[in-house]
Amino acid sequence: MTWRELFPGTTEAEWRDWRWQQRHALTTAADFERLFPLTDAERRGFALAAGHTRVAATPYYASLVDRDHPACPIRLQVMPSAAEAVPAPGDLDDPIGEEPHRPVRAIVHKYPDRALFLAVDRCAVYCRHCTRRRITFSDDEGGFDRAAVEEGIAWVRAHREVRDVIVSGGDPLSLSDQKLDGILAGLRAIPHVQVLRVATRAPVTNPMRVTDALAAALRRHAPLFVVTHFNHPKECTPEAREACERLVDHGVPVENQSVLLRGLNSSARILTDLNERLLTFRVRPYYLHQGDLAAGTGHLRTPLAAGVAILEAMRGRTSGLAIPHLAVDLPGGGGKVTLQPQYLAGEGEEGARGHWLRNGRGERYFYPEPPEQDCTCPYEAVYYPADAAARGGPAGGDGEGE
Numbered sequence: 001m002t003w004r005e006l007f008p009g010t011t012e013a014e015w016r017d018w019r020w021q022q023r024h025a026l027t028t029a030a031d032f033e034r035l036f037p038l039t040d041a042e043r044r045g046f047a048l049a050a051g052h053t054r055v056a057a058t059p060y061y062a063s064l065v066d067r068d069h070p071a072c073p074i075r076l077q078v079m080p081s082a083a084e085a086v087p088a089p090g091d092l093d094d095p096i097g098e099e100p101h102r103p104v105r106a107i108v109h110k111y112p113d114r115a116l117f118l119a120v121d122r123c124a125v126y127c128r129h130c131t132r133r134r135i136t137f138s139d140d141e142g143g144f145d146r147a148a149v150e151e152g153i154a155w156v157r158a159h160r161e162v163r164d165v166i167v168s169g170g171d172p173l174s175l176s177d178q179k180l181d182g183i184l185a186g187l188r189a190i191p192h193v194q195v196l197r198v199a200t201r202a203p204v205t206n207p208m209r210v211t212d213a214l215a216a217a218l219r220r221h222a223p224l225f226v227v228t229h230f231n232h233p234k235e236c237t238p239e240a241r242e243a244c245e246r247l248v249d250h251g252v253p254v255e256n257q258s259v260l261l262r263g264l265n266s267s268a269r270i271l272t273d274l275n276e277r278l279l280t281f282r283v284r285p286y287y288l289h290q291g292d293l294a295a296g297t298g299h300l301r302t303p304l305a306a307g308v309a310i311l312e313a314m315r316g317r318t319s320g321l322a323i324p325h326l327a328v329d330l331p332g333g334g335g336k337v338t339l340q341p342q343y344l345a346g347e348g349e350e351g352a353r354g355h356w357l358r359n360g361r362g363e364r365y366f367y368p369e370p371p372e373q374d375c376t377c378p379y380e381a382v383y384y385p386a387d388a389a390a391r392g393g394p395a396g397g398d399g400e401g402e
């Protein structure tokens with residue numbers, strides 16, 4: 001069914017207005033039931049979610065639901081499920097250990113040179129797999145008011161080691177242009193901040209949000225990357241393409257981070273198709289995240305080996321440009337590690353220095369060691385004299401003692 005049939009009486013201008021989309025979000029079982037019949041599990045999911053977790057989908061995103069199939073990937077991302085109440089081993093409220101690293105409310109600082117800036121606790125769509133659901137799914141966080149934002153910007157200003165700031169939340173594109181621009185301008189004015197990133201699902205869930213005015217505002221704060229979050233080819237609509245292309249046309253690079261979700265996109269065919277389509281949108285596949293241990297998402301997590309097997313199957317099927325890094329954000333705050341299939345198949349035999357490697361077809365090839373082993377770059381100390389000085393190296397002084 002088309003959106004006109006699903007939302008009779010809605011004008012084209014309303015449909016294309018991102019604020020109309022946010023204002024008319026579907027939030028209750030009755031809202032969704034007007035579009036398609038709910039399953040018993042979904043009905044129970046709504047009953048369990050009531051008063052505990054937020055539920056919302058823009059009319060645009062809800063219009064992508066396959067009304068005949070409960071396993072529809074859009075449906076699985078927005079409809080609360082009874083399975084969310086079933087505990088899974090290792091469940092955590094703060095799965096990637098952010099809370100101990102919040103020096104001020106708006107900042108998470110886990111890596112020396114990067115900081116996460118929490119700009120908002122709201123989203124246009126609440127994804128059932130959200131890692132930060134402790135913040136996005138309830139009113140407990142209390143929002144991020146002007147004082148919290150100013151405190152966050154002041155914190156970044158005071159920490160000269162931070163060169164990369166990821167503005168996230170919640171979804172920062174659920175804010176007005178003016179508020180978002182104010183945050184980005186505050187951060188861009190800090191001399192040691194080299195790169196800004198904006199993490200948003202808007203191109204996926206409310207692509208009308210990406211207006212020319214927004215794209216131009218983001219471009220003003222370059223270098224700035226938009227990091228979005230497509231999970232399934234069904235999300236690659238003409239509207240989503242238009243949103244991504246508008247950003248790129250304005251000079252804003254777009255990268256994608258997917259989450260590997262059991263029964264939704266846990267297939268090499270689906271993920272290959274997704275990432276190949278994203279490349280045609282001029283969006284670079286970046287990460288494929290192993291599901292974090294967020295409480296309530298255990299039913300959507302895949303075994304670790306499944307992600308590695310998918311990656312290996314993708315290697316034989318598509319170009320490297322279409323293959324994201326498979327990342328595990330270690331539980332409790334250990335940071336990210338990436339996994340990949342093991343292609344090293346053994347050392348060379350006696351007298352043959354080198355390594356055996358295998359390709360995706362299981363064929364073994366020998367790669368010999370080069371004649372020289374020393375990999376130091378002599379010009380490095382010339383090009384980075386200050387580093388060498390700090391290490392007390394040869395370029396530290398003016399040649400004395402060399």
Ligand code: SF4
Nearest residue numbers: 123126127130170201
């Ligand atoms: S848009 Fe992002 S922050 Fe918001 S619910 Fe979805 S995953 Fe979580």
